[in-house]
Amino acid sequence: MKALAVFPEKEELRVIGDHSMPELTSPHDVKVRMLEVGVCATDREICSFEYGAPPQGFDHLVLGHEGLGEVVEVGSAVSTLQPKDLVVPMVRRPCNDPECYSCREDRSDFCYNGNFVERGIKECHGFMTDYVVDHEKFLCKVPPELRDVAVLIEPLTVAEKALEQIWQVQQRLPWTNPEAPNEQGQHRAVVLGAGPVGIMGAMAFKVAGFDTYVFSRSPAPNPKANLIESFGVPYISCKTTSVEEMARQVGRIDVVYEAIGVADISFKVLDHLAHNGIFVFTGIPGYDPPIELDAAKLMRNIVLKNQAVIGTVNASRKTFQDAIRDLGTFMEQWPEAVRAIISGRYAVEDANELLMGKATGIKNVISLTGKPAEA
Ligand SMILES: [Zn+2]
Ligand SMILES: [Zn+2]
Known part of the structure; x- marks a missing residue:
C-alpha cells in the first residue's frame, strides 16, 4: 500500500x-x-x-x-x-x-x-x-455535510482546547455574568497570528461570544486579512500598528490566544493584558536568539493584575467533538470563509x-x- x-x-x-x-x-x-x-x-x-x-x-x-x-x-x-x-x-x-x-x-x-x-x-x-x-x-x-472541510477539524482543536482551558481557569473569579454568559462583547480576545490555527481560533472565539481581534504580521490588505474581515473580525497588522496602538484601539484585553509562534511580539502583547486576564500560548517558536525582557515588570503585572499565563498542546476527545460542533456552526454562518481556508x-x-x-x-x-x- x-x-x-x-x-x-x-x-x-x-x-x-x-x-x-x-x-x-x-x-x-x-x-x-x-x-x-x-x-x-x-x-x-x-x-x-x-x-x-x-x-x-x-x-x-x-x-x-x-x-x-x-x-x-x-x-x-x-x-x-x-x-x-x-x-x-x-x-x-x-x-x-x-x-x-x-x-x-x-x-x-x-x-x-x-x-x-x-x-x-x-x-x-x-x-x-x-x-x-x-x-x-x-x-x-x-457529519457527512462537513465532508469538504472536515480536514480542518484537527487544527481547530487547538483553539477548542484553549477555549476549554480558558473557561476552566477563569472559574477562579466572577468572570461571567450568569444571567448572560455569552453576551457579545462581554470579554475581549486578541488572536495573535493569521495562519489556519489563528483564523479558526478567531472564528471559535467569535462563536463563543468574545469581541475578537486578530493581530498579525503581514500588512493589510492581504488574502488572510481579507478572509478574517469577511467574517466580521478586525485584522490589525503589527507591521503598521505598534503593540501600544493596537492595545489602545482594542481596549481591555481579557484574553490573548497566541498562535503566532514568535516570542518577541507575544511578550510585548502580554504587557497589555488586562486585570484578571488570561494569556494562552499555543505556538512553538524556533530556536531564535534570546530576547530582552523586563522580567520584573512582567512579574509585577502577573501578580498585581491577577493574570494567568498558560500553555496548551494536543487535544482530548471532548475538544475534538467541540471542534466538530463549531465547524458546523462556522459552515452555517460563514461557509465561503471556511472553504477559503x-x-x-x-x-x-x-x-x-x-x-x-x-x-x-x-x-x-x-x-x-x-x-x-x-x-
Ligand atoms: Zn498540524
Ligand atoms: Zn502518560
Missing part, C-alpha cells in the same frame, strides 16, 4: 509502495480508508529533520496527523461507528506508565512523562496512506514540493483518493 514517509537518517521524503496493509487486531478496532490529510508547520519541521521520530524498528515515519477518513470495516465490539461513517482520528496515544494518571484516564493530552506517541509525529505512523486501523475511542465521527488540494506525489518547498497558501491538503474532492 502507498504511503508518504520521511527517512530521518537518510534525510529523505518519498512515497513508498510497500507500507503493509493494517488489519483489525482487537474487537474495538476500526479500519479507515484515508480521504484527506492536512499539512502544517509540524509536518514541515519533520521534513526538515528537526523533529519527529519513526516507530521502533522502522527507519521511516509515515507522515500526517490532520486526517479525515471513511470507515470500511469494524470489529465485533465496535458500537459507535459503522462502515461509510466519516471519521477524524485523534493524534496522540497514551503512554504505558501505570502511574501516569492522565493517560490512564484517557487524557494523554496531559501525559505526565512525555512517553506518549503521536500518529505521524512521534514513534507512530501517521495518516498519509491508504488505510489505517485504530481503536474506536480514537476516532471521532463527523483550504488553499489547495494535491496528490501525494506533490508532497515534496508542499513539505520541503516554500510555504504557500493557508491550509494545503493532500488527497489520498486519487482525485481531489471539489472545494
Whole structure:
C-alpha cells in the first residue's frame, strides 16, 4: 500500500509502495480508508529533520496527523461507528506508565512523562496512506455535510482546547455574568497570528461570544486579512500598528490566544493584558536568539493584575467533538470563509514540493483518493 514517509537518517521524503496493509487486531478496532490529510508547520519541521521520530524498528515515519477518513470495516465490539461513517482520528496515544494518571484516564493530552506517541509525529505512523486501523475511542465521527472541510477539524482543536482551558481557569473569579454568559462583547480576545490555527481560533472565539481581534504580521490588505474581515473580525497588522496602538484601539484585553509562534511580539502583547486576564500560548517558536525582557515588570503585572499565563498542546476527545460542533456552526454562518481556508488540494506525489518547498497558501491538503474532492 502507498504511503508518504520521511527517512530521518537518510534525510529523505518519498512515497513508498510497500507500507503493509493494517488489519483489525482487537474487537474495538476500526479500519479507515484515508480521504484527506492536512499539512502544517509540524509536518514541515519533520521534513526538515528537526523533529519527529519513526516507530521502533522502522527507519521511516509515515507522515500526517490532520486526517479525515471513511470507515470500511469494524470489529465485533465496535458500537459507535459503522462502515461509510466519516471519521477524524485523534493524534496522540497514551503512554504505558501505570502511574501516569492522565493517560490512564484517557487524557494523554496531559501525559505526565512525555512517553506518549503521536500518529505521524512521534514513534507512530501517521495518516498519509491508504488505510489505517485504530481503536474506536480514537476516532471521532463527523457529519457527512462537513465532508469538504472536515480536514480542518484537527487544527481547530487547538483553539477548542484553549477555549476549554480558558473557561476552566477563569472559574477562579466572577468572570461571567450568569444571567448572560455569552453576551457579545462581554470579554475581549486578541488572536495573535493569521495562519489556519489563528483564523479558526478567531472564528471559535467569535462563536463563543468574545469581541475578537486578530493581530498579525503581514500588512493589510492581504488574502488572510481579507478572509478574517469577511467574517466580521478586525485584522490589525503589527507591521503598521505598534503593540501600544493596537492595545489602545482594542481596549481591555481579557484574553490573548497566541498562535503566532514568535516570542518577541507575544511578550510585548502580554504587557497589555488586562486585570484578571488570561494569556494562552499555543505556538512553538524556533530556536531564535534570546530576547530582552523586563522580567520584573512582567512579574509585577502577573501578580498585581491577577493574570494567568498558560500553555496548551494536543487535544482530548471532548475538544475534538467541540471542534466538530463549531465547524458546523462556522459552515452555517460563514461557509465561503471556511472553504477559503483550504488553499489547495494535491496528490501525494506533490508532497515534496508542499513539505520541503516554500510555504504557500493557508491550509494545503493532500488527497489520498486519487482525485481531489471539489472545494
Ligand atoms: Zn498540524
Ligand atoms: Zn502518560
